[in-house]
Amino acid sequence: MKIIKLGKSFLNSIRKKLVIVFLVTTLLTSMVSVLILSSSIKFISQIESMFNENVSLGYFIQALEEVDSNVSLYLTNDDSDALMAFYISKDYLELMTDDMAAEKTQLFFEEDLLFKDIITLEDAYLVKAQEAVEAKQNRDAEIYISKYEQANEVILYIKNYINKLNLKRFDNNTGQYLIISGNINNLITANIILIIAIVFLNVFVVFFITYSMTNPIIKLAHSAEEISKGNFSAEDVVVTSNDDELKVMADAFNAMKHSIKEYIEELYDKAETESKLMDEQMRNLKMQSLLNNAELKSLQSQINPHFLFNTLNAGVQLAIMEGADRTSEFMEDVAMIFRYNVQSLDRVVTLREEIEVLKSYSNLFKVRYGDRMSFEFDIADDCLELKMPPLVIQPLVENAAIHGIDQKESGGTIKVKVEKIDNIIYLSVEDDGIGMDSEVIKGILNEDLINEKTEKKSGHTTGIGTHNVIHRLRLFYQNEDVMRIESIKGKMTRFTIVIPVNEDILGGKDV
Amino acid sequence: MKTLVKIAFVILVLISIVAIVASIYFYNAVNQKFQSDVPNFGGDPKYHFSLILTDTDSTYISQIKKGVYDAAAKYNVAIEFHESDFSKDGLLNSDYINIARLAKLDGVIVNSSNNEGANLITSINEAIASGMVVSVTGYKDIQSSRNVYVGTSQFSYGQKAAELVYEAGNGPNLIYPAIIFPSSYQDETDNNTNLFELGFKSMAKSFSERFQDFLYEKTNSKLLGAEDITLNILKENPEVNVIFCMNAKDTIAAAQAVVDRYRVGSVFIVGTDVNDEILDYIDKGIIYGVIDRNGYLIGQSSIEALINQIEGTMQSSYKDIDIKQVTKSNISDYLEQEN
Secondary structure, X not given: OHHHHHHHHHHOOHHHHHHXXXXXXXXXXXXXXXXXXXXXXXXXXXXXXHHHHHHHHHHHHHHHHHHHHHHHHHHHHOOHHHHHHHHHHHHHHHHHHHHHHHHOOOEOOHHHHHHHHHHHHHHHHHHHHHHHHHHHHOOOHHHHHHHHHHHHXXXXXXXXXXXXXXXXXXXXXXXXXXXHHXXXXXXXXXXXXXXXXXXXXXXXXXXXXHHHHHHHHHHHHHHHHHHHOOOOOOOOOOOOOOOOHHHHHHHXXXXXXXXXXXXXXXXXXXXXXXXXXXXXXXXHHHHHHHHHHHHHHHHHOOOOHHHHHHHHHHHHHHHHHOOOHHHHHHHHHHHHHHHHHHOOOOOOEEHHHHHHHHHHHHHHHHHHHHHHEEEEEEEOHHHOOEEEOOOOHHHHHHHHHHHHHOOOOOOEEEEEEEEEEOOEEEEEEEEOOOXXXXXXXXXXXXOOHHHHHHHHOOOOOOOOOHHHHHHHHHHHHOOOOXXXXXXXXXXXXXXXXXXXXXXXXXXOOOO | OHHHHHHHHHHHHHHHHHHHHHHHHHHHHHHHHHHOOOOOOOEOOOEEEEEEEOOOOOHHHHHHHHHHHHHHHHHOEEEEEEEOOHHHHOOOHHHHHHHHHHOOOOEEEEEOOHHHOHHHHHHHHHHHHOOOEEEEEXXXXXXXXXXXXXXXXXXXXXXXXXXXXXXXOOOXXXXXXXXXXXOOOOOOOOHHHHHHHHHHHHHHHHOOXXXXXXXXXXXXXXXXXXXXXXXXXXXXXXXXXXXXXXXXXXXXXXXHHHHHOOOEOOEEEEEXXXXXXXXXXXXXXXXXXXXXXXXXXXXXXXXXXXXXHHHOOOOOOEXXXXXXXEEOOOHHHHHHHHO
16 A cells, blocks of 8 residues: 555655656746747848848859950950950859859749849850950951940849849848847747746745745654654644655654554553552562461461360360359350461451451450450441451450550540441541550551561560551552541540442452 | 735746747747748749839739739749839830840730830840740830730720710710820820820710810829829819829829819719729719729730740730720629629
8 A cells, every 4th residue: 555655646746846847947948949049040041041142143243244354355455364364254154153043943933033034144145245255356346346235235234133133132031021020029028028937937936845845844853853852742744735755754754653652652551551560469479478477476376276276165165064154255255266366367357257256355355354444336237248358456456455445544445436438438446545646656557567576565466466457458458548547645546447438348249 | 925926926827828829929920921932933934924014003004913913823924023114223125125035034025115116126026036925015006026915906995985085074065075194105196195096086076066175184293193284174174074084093183183173073084994992983973984994904815925925826916905984884793794
């Protein structure tokens, strides 16, 4: 297709335009030159012909007078030199008239007839002159005088006819000259106008072609400059001419620009995708790291959990057999917490499961702290199927109990509340303990997992710190703003997990 | 700005086109003029004749010339024409005949006048003797050995003139004719003049009861024609009621004089030769009628006579050309015949 387009464009190519302009200009100027030259040649030729004929007749008269002079000299002096001169001049005249006659073999005009008469009269003259000379040689005075007079009469006729011929030619040529000259002048005027018009037209054409050639090139240059700066959204270069080379070039340039732009966009998309993939991988790695870390810490906090779990179950059986119901319940709660905690951390649980374990966990704290610590649960039913990572609420409650209430002599209350407002689930753990500084809050939200060690020293049962919870939540819900911490020193601390709800995490598909 | 440029461009293109067309037109005009010399002859004419005429301005001579050229073209004859005017070139009719003889032409047509006397006769005779053929028009009675005379009989001319004068003056009144001879006419010793008068008088005799004495006048100038002499006749001879002129120029001049003197209707003009102006005057009744000497036929017949002479075809040495009378009553018939 490209080849066909180039082939078509050749018909409208700049080269062809230039060739046509050059050819037209050349043809027109050549035509002007040819017309003027042709007319001038004909004109000059006619004048030359007239001039030559006049000159020829002038030489003819001279030769004739030469003969007559020699005849006269001979007749007067009877001189042999004059006789010789007569014959020489006579021969010369005859040769001349033969040449002249040879040029006029056909009779077309009355001038030709006069010319022919002159040539014939010259013959008649020579006959008379010869007769006069012969009569002189014969000493016949009467005859030679008569013949000489007749010869002179013929010379007069010849001169008269030559005058007539010249006059006739002059009249004809003058008439022709005036008309031809007038027409040639008109022709020259028309040609001068034509030349001036051609010059101006050429100037126009040169300006037009130059403009039409340079304008697209300038546009292309500007566009190329923009592209070199990385601006691929610059406007396309528009060339209004027909399918010439510039239009082909501009179209190709525009196509190239679009191709490059598309290519770069593809590269951007690809890079973005790769970046996202990398982020995902990073998150997975982080998650895995956290899980590993959490599991490690969880395992470190366990002393043979299966043995302990079985032992607790045996303890429950013993308490039931001994009728120690509270102990039995206590042991069951402990066993349940152990069972929940020893499971893998990379599973997904529901809020319901978390709350159930949390209630068992709160029972343990009630036993431990008695009336100093109470728990309040306010769980919205439509949030119970919320999917979430395990062991998220329990560390927060543990934090509230250990760092908030335990440090307060009068004890306190831990409120666990789950509600959904505008498709956002707010899961909060609030205590009315000693509270914490803003620096601490800031440290919890921003600091690295390195601080986990300090948290562990505080006696967590899960071995999982707040940082771990926050990181896992961020990774699970892919939301950085997943945790808010509010605290009033000496009055309260509230951890709120903020989870935007969608179908996937609220009883929908598995995450 | 773009519109201005476009207009300027269109104007330049239009100027160029007009200039090209004009260039081609003028170039063709120049070329046509170069080629406009239509040959008089075919390059190889059959014969070469010399036509010697005097008073070429006159209608009669012009008609002869045209007749000669038309016939020459028809028979492939080359004609060299000489207007015999001694005042211009110092050559007489006899000189032109001598030149034709010395230049070995085939023939000569000369509208002779006998004012050259013996010279003309000698020249004609020498030309005949050298083998040329000579046709004479005009005055029949030149004493030469010319091969053929082509023209009108002066006697017959006089008779026809008298007839027309009588017709013009046909009425209850007597006819007082005035005859105006052209300046080129000779005095009473001239045979042609005498023949004309004889013819006129012979015819007048038959109308003698009404014809009064003739008034003979002669124009003073070839240039001015008969105007002066007509005015003079009208003034000095108020009884003259018919004026006869012997060529077209005098006829028109006399008619104008009659118009100028408000004598149309009381003085009738009878003239000689026909041209458009004379036909117009006849149509308007200012000129009663004219004698047509038929110069064209004389010219044509002269060529044919010379060719016949050269080629040995039998012919009379005198070829009489009919004289016609043209009046208002037959003008349409005349024009029909001429065309």
